[in-house]
Amino acid sequence: MAWDFETDPEFQTKLDWADAFVREEVEPLDMIWAGLEFTQLEGARRRAIEPLKEEVRRQGLWATHLVPDLGGQGYGQLKLSLLNEILGRSSWAPIVFGCQAPDTGNAEIIAHYGTSEQKERYLRPLLDGELFSCYSMTEPHAGADPTLFTTRATRDGDEWVINGWKFFSSNAKTASFLIVMAVTNPDVSAYQGMSMFLVPSETPGINIVRNVGLGAEHSGEGSHALIHYEDVRVAADALLGGEGQAFAIAQTRLGGGRIHHAMRTIGMAKSALEMTCERALSRQVQGSLLADKQFVQGYIADSYAQLAQFRLFVLYTAWTIDKYKDYKKVRKDIAAVKVLMPGVLHDIAWRAMQVHGALGVSNEMPFSRMMLGASVLGLADGPTEVHKVTVARQVLRDYKASDDQWPTRHLPKRRAAAQAKYAEYLEHEVGNL
Numbered sequence: 001m002a003w004d005f006e007t008d009p010e011f012q013t014k015l016d017w018a019d020a021f022v023r024e025e026v027e028p029l030d031m032i033w034a035g036l037e038f039t040q041l042e043g044a045r046r047r048a049i050e051p052l053k054e055e056v057r058r059q060g061l062w063a064t065h066l067v068p069d070l071g072g073q074g075y076g077q078l079k080l081s082l083l084n085e086i087l088g089r090s091s092w093a094p095i096v097f098g099c100q101a102p103d104t105g106n107a108e109i110i111a112h113y114g115t116s117e118q119k120e121r122y123l124r125p126l127l128d129g130e131l132f133s134c135y136s137m138t139e140p141h142a143g144a145d146p147t148l149f150t151t152r153a154t155r156d157g158d159e160w161v162i163n164g165w166k167f168f169s170s171n172a173k174t175a176s177f178l179i180v181m182a183v184t185n186p187d188v189s190a191y192q193g194m195s196m197f198l199v200p201s202e203t204p205g206i207n208i209v210r211n212v213g214l215g216a217e218h219s220g221e222g223s224h225a226l227i228h229y230e231d232v233r234v235a236a237d238a239l240l241g242g243e244g245q246a247f248a249i250a251q252t253r254l255g256g257g258r259i260h261h262a263m264r265t266i267g268m269a270k271s272a273l274e275m276t277c278e279r280a281l282s283r284q285v286q287g288s289l290l291a292d293k294q295f296v297q298g299y300i301a302d303s304y305a306q307l308a309q310f311r312l313f314v315l316y317t318a319w320t321i322d323k324y325k326d327y328k329k330v331r332k333d334i335a336a337v338k339v340l341m342p343g344v345l346h347d348i349a350w351r352a353m354q355v356h357g358a359l360g361v362s363n364e365m366p367f368s369r370m371m372l373g374a375s376v377l378g379l380a381d382g383p384t385e386v387h388k389v390t391v392a393r394q395v396l397r398d399y400k401a402s403d404d405q406w407p408t409r410h411l412p413k414r415r416a417a418a419q420a421k422y423a424e425y426l427e428h429e430v431g432n433l
């Protein structure tokens, strides 16, 4: 009997350490240096945060998703999932533990497709947390459908020349290099005609036109860049993987990225549920605690059940990724998790907000940020609708059409078949009457 829902005691000890460490040392960083997670560590921030990273390394929890050759522990996705549930509570925690998006996904594709020179130049410092990276794929006129991308890379002697526009390239303003997806052969299908390039940020021609913010962020505060690539020249060896391999590389990257977001979402949703419960047990209305009101009990029960369901699905999916070591084989479940994720966070954050009344919608509680975060999760790494199509297509692969005008399980048909199968006994029964 191989089903087992327990964490091994040795790793549980590490999780317990991480839980206390994040609460006591890391969550306070969110209160003083919010929004600076993806900027170079300097001055006071470097002095405060470097020792925390060191401590994480000492505990063997740095970049746990990576194999030991790359500086990680080779723990795999299931253990990362359990750890990410803790890290998801804090915006600084993934940085302190060396597993922040989008760098994890970017590191993964360089590890997988990069040459040894590319690994030395980009991967090492990325894994050491010394620099940040940017994934530049979406364009202003096209996101969900990459076959519409037009940013072009043309070969000129020993160089590639990139021209085009990209939109929502997160952290471009602080990244040391960008991974740019561009059309290299417009004469074949987009699936064979696009390639990825590793482009150092200081390359002439990378024009960040503006940094777009989310929700109520002030203009100029954002970190999602609109970029005009204008005659950006890179050496031939800037190509990541083979020419025409961009789609395959994107799938490797996004598979990991999506499930990592789901893991952190559990942490965020759990903290919203915890706040709901605390408030329900603290606030009196009309003669009793909110916790005694059936509506509020309903909120708590729904949030608890929704979170438990989602968590088991994420853990199961992480376990299957570890088992097959191939995101493609787990595509259906990764897509299904991605579909559920925005709804889980939205619903649990909304209930928390509602139970907190006016305080809940104020900027003194984190719920409106969580609600916006839920909407982001329904778009970043592909919109929910597209992932539903993937799930449905994958599910349908396991079925075939009925070879008859009636469904295979049509009751009259099954009854007739059952009667034919047991005709002998049925005749006997009739005879005995």
Ligand SMILES: Cc1cc2nc3c(=O)[nH]c(=O)nc-3n(C[C@H](O)[C@H](O)[C@H](O)COP(=O)(O)OP(=O)(O)OC[C@H]3O[C@@H](n4cnc5c(N)ncnc54)[C@H](O)[C@@H]3O)c2cc1C
Pocket (backbone or CB within 6 Å): 102, 134, 135, 136, 137, 138, 140, 141, 142, 143, 144, 145, 167, 168, 169, 170, 171, 214, 224, 376, 379, 380, 381, 382, 383, 384, 385, 386
């Ligand atoms: C916070 C954030 C960070 C991001 N970071 C990055 C990044 O670092 N790098 C990067 O390259 N991109 C990034 N993106 C962009 C993201 O990948 C795109 O937003 C996403 O792929 C959707 O593309 P779009 O915004 O152009 O929407 P569109 O492609 O215009 O789609 C708009 C809407 O149309 C509907 N739709 C689309 N396709 C279908 C379909 N097949 N069937 C039914 N309905 C459909 C959906 O409702 C969808 O939301 C980020 C986005 C966000 C919000």
